[in-house]
Amino acid sequence: MSSVTETTVRLTIDGREVEAPKSYTILQAARLIDLDIPHLCYHPELSREGSCRVCLVEVEGARSLVASCVYPINEGMAVHTNTPAVRETRKTVVELMLANHPEDCLFCVKNQNCELQQIAADLGIRKIRFSGEKRKHEQDTSNPSLVRTPEKCILCTRCVRICSERQGLDIYTSANRGFDSIVEPAFGLGLDKVACSFCGQCTTVCPTAALTEKDDTQAVWDAINDPDKHVVVQTAPSVRVTLGEEFGLKSGGFVEGKMVAALRRMGFDKVFDTDFAADMTIMEEGYELLHRIKNGGVLPMMTSCSPGWVNFMETLYPEMLPHLSTAKSPQGMFGATVKTYYAERAGIDPSKIVSVSVMPCTAKKWEAKRPQLADSGYRDIDVVITTRELARMIKETGIDFLNLAEEEYDAPMGISTGAGQIFGATGGVMEAALRTAYEAYTGKTLEKLDFIEVRGLEGIKECQVDLGDGVILKIAVAHTLRNARKLVEKVKAGEADYHFIEIMACPGGCIGGGGQPYPIDDTIRQARMDAIYSADAGMKYRKSHENPAIKELYGTWMGEPLGERAHHLLHTHFTPVTDRLK
Amino acid sequence: MGDKLAEKDFARLDEVLADLGSSKGTLIPVLQKAQDIFGYLPRDVLVHISRKTGVPLSQVFGVVTFYAQFHLEPRGRNIIRSCQGTACHVRGAKGILQEIASCLGLEGDAVTTPDLRFTLETVACIGCCGLAPVLMVNDETHGRLVPDKIKGILDQYK
Numbered sequence: 246m247s248s249v250t251e252t253t254v255r256l257t258i259d260g261r262e263v264e265a266p267k268s269y270t271i272l273q274a275a276r277l278i279d280l281d282i283p284h285l286c287y288h289p290e291l292s293r294e295g296s297c298r299v300c301l302v303e304v305e306g307a308r309s310l311v312a313s314c315v316y317p318i319n320e321g322m323a324v325h326t327n328t329p330a331v332r333e334t335r336k337t338v339v340e341l342m343l344a345n346h347p348e349d350c351l352f353c354v355k356n357q358n359c360e361l362q363q364i365a366a367d368l369g370i371r372k373i374r375f376s377g378e379k380r381k382h383e384q385d386t387s388n389p390s391l392v393r394t395p396e397k398c399i400l401c402t403r404c405v406r407i408c409s410e411r412q413g414l415d416i417y418t419s420a421n422r423g424f425d426s427i428v429e430p431a432f433g434l435g436l437d438k439v440a441c442s443f444c445g446q447c448t449t450v451c452p453t454a455a456l457t458e459k460d461d462t463q464a465v466w467d468a469i470n471d472p473d474k475h476v477v478v479q480t481a482p483s484v485r486v487t488l489g490e491e492f493g494l495k496s497g498g499f500v501e502g503k504m505v506a507a508l509r510r511m512g513f514d515k516v517f518d519t520d521f522a523a524d525m526t527i528m529e530e531g532y533e534l535l536h537r538i539k540n541g542g543v544l545p546m547m548t549s550c551s552p553g554w555v556n557f558m559e560t561l562y563p564e565m566l567p568h569l570s571t572a573k574s575p576q577g578m579f580g581a582t583v584k585t586y587y588a589e590r591a592g593i594d595p596s597k598i599v600s601v602s603v604m605p606c607t608a609k610k611w612e613a614k615r616p617q618l619a620d621s622g623y624r625d626i627d628v629v630i631t632t633r634e635l636a637r638m639i640k641e642t643g644i645d646f647l648n649l650a651e652e653e654y655d656a657p658m659g660i661s662t663g664a665g666q667i668f669g670a671t672g673g674v675m676e677a678a679l680r681t682a683y684e685a686y687t688g689k690t691l692e693k694l695d696f697i698e699v700r701g702l703e704g705i706k707e708c709q710v711d712l713g714d715g716v717i718l719k720i721a722v723a724h725t726l727r728n729a730r731k732l733v734e735k736v737k738a739g740e741a742d743y744h745f746i747e748i749m750a751c752p753g754g755c756i757g758g759g760g761q762p763y764p765i766d767d768t769i770r771q772a773r774m775d776a777i778y779s780a781d782a783g784m785k786y787r788k789s790h791e792n793p794a795i796k797e798l799y800g801t802w803m804g805e806p807l808g809e810r811a812h813h814l815l816h817t818h819f820t821p822v823t824d825r826l827k
Numbered sequence: 828m829g830d831k832l833a834e835k836d837f838a839r840l841d842e843v844l845a846d847l848g849s850s851k852g853t854l855i856p857v858l859q860k861a862q863d864i865f866g867y868l869p870r871d872v873l874v875h876i877s878r879k880t881g882v883p884l885s886q887v888f889g890v891v892t893f894y895a896q897f898h899l900e901p902r903g904r905n906i907i908r909s910c911q912g913t914a915c916h917v918r919g920a921k922g923i924l925q926e927i928a929s930c931l932g933l934e935g936d937a938v939t940t941p942d943l944r945f946t947l948e949t950v951a952c953i954g955c956c957g958l959a960p961v962l963m964v965n966d967e968t969h970g971r972l973v974p975d976k977i978k979g980i981l982d983q984y985k
Contacts, residue, residue, distance in 0.1 A: 405885075415883030420892040431888040432870060439885075826874065826884065 256322040271313035271324055272300055282326055283335060283364050285452050286401035287314035290766055291410060297401050298338045299364065302326045310334055336368050342399050344375040346453075353397075353454050358763050360452035361399060382427060387435030389614050390443035390459055390607040395427050398455035402428060404447035411752060413727035414557075416441045428455075431826065440560045440827040442726060444553035444750045445607030445759020458607045458760055462638050464628045468599040469512040475593050477515040478508055479579045479658070480603045482523060483669030483755040484632050486776040487605065490762040490769075491636030492646045497772030499780055502651020507639050508603075509652060515587075517658040519602070520665030522579035523677070526550060527664055527789035528799065529572040529815050530674075531681040532806040534745055538716075543567045545721075545736060545743040548674050550574035552612035553750030553759075555819065557726050562733055563821030568746075571816040575668065576602050576609055577618050579658065580625025581814040586802055587658055595623055602629045605669070605758030608750065617817045631760025660794035663781030670774045671724035671754035672699035672706060675747040679710055679720075680788045686712050694787055700778065702753060702767055704728040707743075724749040724757075832871060836864050840872065844879045854882055854890055858897055867898040903939050903946035905984040907964050912952030914959040919973075923960050924949065926974040930981055944985070 251266045258275050265274035270293070272282050286297035295315035302313045305323040310331065313324075325331065343365060350356055382395035405417040405428060416430050416439055430439040448456045468476045489498030508516045534546050549555055549569040558566060573581065580600050588595040602609060612618070613626035630638070639646055653659070664680055667673030676696040683691045698708035699722045710718040721743045723729050729748045735741040751757045753770035756777060786792050804810050843860040847853040857880065861872050868891055877884040891897040909924045927947055931940050939946045953961055958970025962980075969980050 409883070415885050418883075418885035418889035420889050422893050431873075431884045826870075 254320045256318050258324045269318050271316050274318050282313050284314055288403050291406040301334050303328050303331055340373050343373050345379050354457050355454035385435050388437040389610045392457050392459050394455050397453045398428050403450040407446050407450050411725050413730050440825050442553040442556045443608040443611045449765050458631050461628050461630050462634050474599045475514050475597050476599045478513045478601045479517045479519045481519045482666050483605045484603050486773045487632050487761050496769040497776040499776050503649040506649040506652040507644050515655045518654045518661050519575045520661030521658045522575035523665035523668040524789035524792045524795045525578045526572055526575045527677050527681050528806045530570050531678045545746045546570050547746045551750045552608035554748045560822040560825050566819045573817045578815050581620045584621035584623050599627045603635045604629055605632055605755040605761050607759040620814050657794040662792045663784035663787035664789040666781045669755045670777045671749050672722045675699045675722050681790050719743045720745045722747045725752050726750050839864050848880045867901050903943050905945050907947045908950045909962045910953045911949045914956035918959040920960040923972050926977045930978050
């Protein structure tokens with residue numbers, strides 16, 4: 246945040262000398278002396294609001310207490326964060342919030358993950374001195390992905406800010422005034438009536454349970470408990486590097502083997518891997534790209550595996566839909582294949598198969614409900630749960646997750662490559678596609694597998710790949726919908742000559758998805774990303790087309806990539822969304 | 828709702844937007860002028876303003892709902908302001924308000940009659956406590972009220 250050349254100022258906080266960059270606020274300076282001033286509306290990755298008043302501190306000479314998250318430091322300033330007045334006021338502020346908040350912590354989905362609850366506990370609030378009328382607001386359950394519960398909202402506006410600053414969607418606003426204040430979409434509409442992408446980034450910063458994923462865990466238990474059903478599960482590439490956080494591991498812990506073991510113990514009949522399906526996506530998308538280039542198709546081709554991004558395009562850029570790759574997302578390909586190929590091979594009646602996905606993503610719940618995803622003759626995916634929901638289910642069983650012996654995925658749809666694994670990070674789909682497209686185009690072996698240029702947390706990344714014969718492949722990678730929009734506008738204006746663009750709706754890609762464990766920041770994203778790439782580096786196969794299970798699938802059943810069967814099962818179409826207010 | 832809005836009104840709104848819309852910090856004057864044109868701020872008008880100014884619709888909605896001066900619903904031709912200030916309260920403003928609502932047939936949260944003849948509002952003080960209890964209809968003040976006088980006053984406004 247501070248540059249090396251930035252001038253610093255000296256101040257005292259609670260009598261201790263602090264030297265901090267001039268641009269710092271009191272709250273930031275306090276962190277330099279290991280002091281975490283309690284706060285709710287402040288979020289390190291968002292603009293500063295100063296509305297919750299929890300971070301109030303005393304500044305000598307100031308007329309009243311000041312909000313430390315927005316108050317700039319200056320030379321010689323003397324700050325007190327722990328005086329009786331500060332402690333008493335802070336407590337009162339939180340008590341006033343609690344006086345207008347449901348008292349249902351024991352049954353709340355954010356129990357033990359709630360920042361308001363944590364602050365109330367930290368401040369030692371044992372009773373609320375105030376009582377009065379409480380807000381009455383309807384819950385918004387209009388869509389398959391997200392639930393809004395405005396009665397639990399503390400009006401911190403983190404969701405307003407992340408949706409605007411990171412995603413550029415501006416779905417939420419602070420509406421009305423005083424007691425009637427509410428954070429909601431324009432006209433109080435349901436999220437399904439506005440241009441919400443269902444990415445769920447708002448749920449990752451909401452300090453309470455005002456914004457959460459839609460809970461689908463019961464549907465999974467119901468399927469598992471039905472003896473008539475054959476329940477299969479697929480786990481997305483990024484889940485294995487984030488799930489451990491729910492059980493106290495440091496971010497970046499790789500828990501694939503334990504996760505597989507836990508899923509088996511929970512009662513799934515087969516534990517498969519979305520990484521396998523990611524390899525299919527690369528086969529189809531890689532060949533589609535080459536087909537478009539050779540046959541004068543619409544370029545640049547844009548990836549279509551991030552459903553928040555697909556939703557964004559269908560809603561806001563319908564005229565640009567021909568740019569989207571028709572290849573289904575890995576989740577979609579898995580669903581269509583498990584109820585056909587796998588059912589046939591295993592001799593199971595596909596009507597008895599329940600296909601469950603564990604995804605880092607709230608928008609995947611929406612994707613699974615797309616009418617298009619029924620090419621197997623059934624719903625291709627029956628239930629989608631997020632990483633957070635899987636963690637809750639494991640906890641419910643009493644399984645001692647951290648001490649589980651590691652187990653391996655089931656064959657054949659659990660066999661995968663490093664290319665499938667890196668789908669979980671921004672740039673990963675591009676890198677995986679390049680590994681296959683290069684070899685398919687040139688017929689030569691790709692020596693350097695790592696495309697470092699497309700890795701990392703920079704918002705928009707570009708690179709060029711020489712395919713020989715004077716063919717230079719120009720590519721771009723973006724994550725967050727704000728960055729995605731920049732690229733789309735550039736393409737629309739004819740100012741970009743890319744061949745291929747990868748977009749992930751969430752910061753960092755799926756490892757920063759809207760269904761991932763709390764909390765999240767760039768340090769955590771980087772740790773998760775590092776785990777993804779080190780898993781890739783350790784894999785036996787690192788190119789999708791070298792996956793033996795993929796070779797067998799295509800060789801014995803699917804036919805050629807882009808062939809007739811693949812076209813029917815693995816490709817989809819996109820339709821403009823016209824019933825949203827935007 | 829949208830189809831009833833006149834195209835010529837949108838043309839006038841576009842003139843306002845051409846005049847004010849492009850510079851920063853003009854949302855409130857634009858909304859005020861739009862309300863002058865349409866009588867209230869219909870959804871389609873807010874969508875139009877959002878698209879033309881580039882201010883996200885959610886933010887436009889946030890501003891409109893923050894200020895009491897903006898109205899999302901159609902308003903009556905005659906605006907009744909029934910004073911609920913201290914003096915009026917002491918001298919029976921509550922009963923006056925009830926009588927107006929009952930004469931107009933307004934129930935629950937409704938403030939505007941279906942024929943758009945009247946909109947009923949309360950105000951904290953009109954500033955003529957000597958006339959308490961008092962009400963205003965449009966720009967005219969009626970004071971020293973008793974419930975029996977209300978119907979006769981309302982009959983003067985069509």
